[in-house]
Amino acid sequence: MKVKLKRWHGVAVWKWDVEDDVCGICRMAYDACCPDCTMPGDNCPPVWGECNHAFHIHCAMKWLASQAQAGGGAPCPMCRRDFKFKES
Amino acid sequence: MASDLSRVKKELAECAKDTKSSVQCVPVGGSMTHLEGTIKGPDGTPFAGGVFKIDITIPGGYPFEPPKMKFTTRIWHPNISSQTGAICLDILKDQWSPALTIKTALMSLQALLCSPEPDDPQDAEVARMYKDTYQTFVQTAKFWTETYAMEHMGGGDHENAIARVCEMGFAAAEARRALEAHNWDEVAAINSLLSA
Numbered sequence: 363m364k365v366k367l368k369r370w371h372g373v374a375v376w377k378w379d380v381e382d383d384v385c386g387i388c389r390m391a392y393d394a395c396c397p398d399c400t401m402p403g404d405n406c407p408p409v410w411g412e413c414n415h416a417f418h419i420h421c422a423m424k425w426l427a428s429q430a431q432a433g434g435g436a437p438c439p440m441c442r443r444d445f446k447f448k449e450s
Numbered sequence: 451m452a453s454d455l456s457r458v459k460k461e462l463a464e465c466a467k468d469t470k471s472s473v474q475c476v477p478v479g480g481s482m483t484h485l486e487g488t489i490k491g492p493d494g495t496p497f498a499g500g501v502f503k504i505d506i507t508i509p510g511g512y513p514f515e516p517p518k519m520k521f522t523t524r525i526w527h528p529n530i531s532s533q534t535g536a537i538c539l540d541i542l543k544d545q546w547s548p549a550l551t552i553k554t555a556l557m558s559l560q561a562l563l564c565s566p567e568p569d570d571p572q573d574a575e576v577a578r579m580y581k582d583t584y585q586t587f588v589q590t591a592k593f594w595t596e597t598y599a600m601e602h603m604g605g606g607d608h609e610n611a612i613a614r615v616c617e618m619g620f621a622a623a624e625a626r627r628a629l630e631a632h633n634w635d636e637v638a639a640i641n642s643l644l645s646a
Contacts, residue, residue, distance in 0.1 A: 386549040389457050397454050425548055428514040439549035
């Protein structure tokens with residue numbers, strides 16, 4: 363039997379390479395997005411702290427902002443170590 | 451900042467699923483910003499056998515701000531106001547983390563019942579009793595648990611009230627006298643007997 367390819371669609375799956383399934387701040391999946399976003403993907407990526415704990419970038423930014431407003435340094439929500447973004 | 455009510459909803463669903471837990475949490479009315487938690491008094495403490503209700507308000511900044519919690523069941527504990535139910539616990543204040551949940555906060559309250567911190571008191575009178583006359587503290591805390599945190603207790607007739615006061619080691623006659631003098635308010639009567 364001879365098959366002639368007329369047309370083809372490329373299909374791919376993607377997944378963030380994160381150890382946990384859900385963000386420890388908003389409890390939404392990393393492969394979904396934070397509560398303020400509507401589309402998962404590059405606009406709502408996970409970020410890592412130096413302690414290797416990950417959060418949605420928007421969740422981490424909101425936590426840092428709320429702690430800065432309170433006038434203190436921001437501990438990691440998971441382990442309470444000083445939260446600094448990890449250079450990748 | 452609008453609070454993340456979808457997270458609250460998720461947390462409540464998880465609480466509802468876990469029926470075996472000794473802490474529970476349900477919404478009050480239709481809103482997700484006012485909840486009621488219940489914790490069981492831990493065994494081996496003067497609060498054992500009691501069920502304590504906690505009023506929970508979810509602030510606008512949740513989960514970046516801690517939930518506001520206070521006891522609505524009266525309790526005799528150094529870190530909880532015997533008058534207002536206000537709670538002194540670091541994770542409900544500056545040690546809050548958005549990785550904590552309503553359930554973990556309620557479990558921390560249970561842990562607080564196991565290990566009071568009389569050096570960081572919310573109720574100075576209770577803390578003083580805890581440090582100076584520990585046995586009196588245990589008796590009073592047990593009595594409050596029986597009076598306020600157990601169903602079908604309290605509000606009984608006068609003879610039951612006298613019996614309960616007698617259980618704390620007072621003679622029936624003086625128990626009756628104290629209760630009559632305090633209009634059958636058991637706590638007031640006990641306090642007067644203890645301070646006599």
